[in-house]
Amino acid sequence: MKKTCCPAVILIFSLLVISSVAADEMVLDYLEGDMQIKRDGAWVTAEIGDIFVPETLLKLSGNSIAEISGNGTSLTITKNGIYSVKDILKKKRRVLSSGLALAFKNFYRIFRGTSKQVSGTAMGVRGAKVGDASDGVDWVSEDDEYIKKGKDLIKDGSFAEAVSVLKDGLDAAEDSETEEECLYLIGYANAMLGHNAMALTYLSKVEVDESKSYFDDLVLIKGQLMVDSLDFSGALKLFNYYLNNYPDGLNTQVINFLSGICYRELNKKDEALISLNKAVKIDPSTDIGMAADKEIRRLK
Numbered sequence: 001m002k003k004t005c006c007p008a009v010i011l012i013f014s015l016l017v018i019s020s021v022a023a024d025e026m027v028l029d030y031l032e033g034d035m036q037i038k039r040d041g042a043w044v045t046a047e048i049g050d051i052f053v054p055e056t057l058l059k060l061s062g063n064s065i066a067e068i069s070g071n072g073t074s075l076t077i078t079k080n081g082i083y084s085v086k087d088i089l090k091k092k093r094r095v096l097s098s099g100l101a102l103a104f105k106n107f108y109r110i111f112r113g114t115s116k117q118v119s120g121t122a123m124g125v126r127g128a129k130v131g132d133a134s135d136g137v138d139w140v141s142e143d144d145e146y147i148k149k150g151k152d153l154i155k156d157g158s159f160a161e162a163v164s165v166l167k168d169g170l171d172a173a174e175d176s177e178t179e180e181e182c183l184y185l186i187g188y189a190n191a192m193l194g195h196n197a198m199a200l201t202y203l204s205k206v207e208v209d210e211s212k213s214y215f216d217d218l219v220l221i222k223g224q225l226m227v228d229s230l231d232f233s234g235a236l237k238l239f240n241y242y243l244n245n246y247p248d249g250l251n252t253q254v255i256n257f258l259s260g261i262c263y264r265e266l267n268k269k270d271e272a273l274i275s276l277n278k279a280v281k282i283d284p285s286t287d288i289g290m291a292a293d294k295e296i297r298r299l300k
Contacts, residue, residue: 026052026070026085030197033064035077054086063204067197076197076229091230091265098261098295146172150185159189180206184218191221200225208238216242216250223258232262253282257292269299 028035028050036043037050038057046058052068059082060066066077068085073096075088146169153162163186170182187202203222212218219242226235239259242249249255260276263269276299279292 024054024071026068026075026089028052028066028068030067030195031064032066032197032201033060033062035060035064035066052085054084054089056085058083058085065197065201065204067195074194074196076200076225078197078200078226078229078231079234088230092228095227095230095261095265098264098291147178147181147185150182150189154185154189154192159192162189163193180212181214184214188217188221191225196225196228200229208241210245216246220251220254223255227258227262230265232265235259236262236266253279253286254288256282257288257295260292260295264295264299273299 028046028048031046031048035046036059037046037052038044038059043059046066052058058066058077060077061080064078064080068075068077071089073089073092075085075092077083077088146165150162150166150169153159153165166182166186166189170179170186173179173182183202184206187199187206190196190199190202200222203218203225206218206222208218208222209215219238223235223238223242226232226238236259239255239262242255243252243259246252256275256279260272260274260279263272263275273296276292276296280289280296283289284293
């Protein structure tokens with residue numbers, strides 16, 4: 001059975017359970033799909049608001065996404081399998097200690113002028129839907145208005161409001177291009193709100209296509225969230241696609257660094273060193289370059 005939890009529901013459940021969650025416990029606050037927990041030797045369906053101790057076993061199946069929080073952190077689970085809360089907490093902390101927090105600072109750059117711009121051709125096609133450009137008037141479609149307002153709200157840090165506006169834009173979208181851009185921006189805004197599982201839910205519906213104006217940032221944001229959810233093999237597929245096509249791309253250094261972390265966690269030391277060395281070579285003076293160098297020294 002598919003379960004979807006909206007932000008308001010997540011907030012309500014969080015407020016209800018926060019006073020009853022002990023320091024070593026975590027709570028299920030988001031679930032898209034199916035997850036089970038083992039109780040008294042039997043697997044039972046998990047529900048929003050369930051509380052887990054470190055020894056709890058979780059089983060995810062299907063194309064599901066779950067998020068649990070507590071202990072000063074949150075865990076997003078996306079891969080099918082059986083997990084111990086204690087084990088994934090330990091792995092998450094190890095990944096974060098690798099300098100991943102420094103990498104996060106490099107991710108959300110879409111509104112800092114570092115991404116590729118939407119082509120005039122694409123904008124012209126949208127404009128043609130609502131008017132004849134030959135009449136001298138710069139027509140703007142309703143689709144573009146939603147996207148423009150959503151981007152402006154994200155620039156201002158009004159991420160929750162941006163999500164609301166962009167969802168309206170998603171409902172009103174008349175073509176797949178607009179629909180995917182709305183999905184991407186909703187995912188982006190949710191990532192900025194710290195709703196990683198919800199962000200992945202939206203981003204998973206966007207095709208990773210290099211023709212998209214936001215391709216670089218889509219790879220970076222989705223990849224970071226996959227690493228954060230400990231889906232190292234999935235993240236590597238995404239990163240390798242980028243690096244094979246754009247070895248000197250905008251985000252090459254941070255993607256090489258993240259690839260090195262993924263390889264390390266998959267016990268592929270040689271591949272990890274290759275990726276980390278590439279990150280250092282690009283620019284050893286950046287935060288990412290120094291973090292990569294530190295990981296290299298740890299691995300040797």
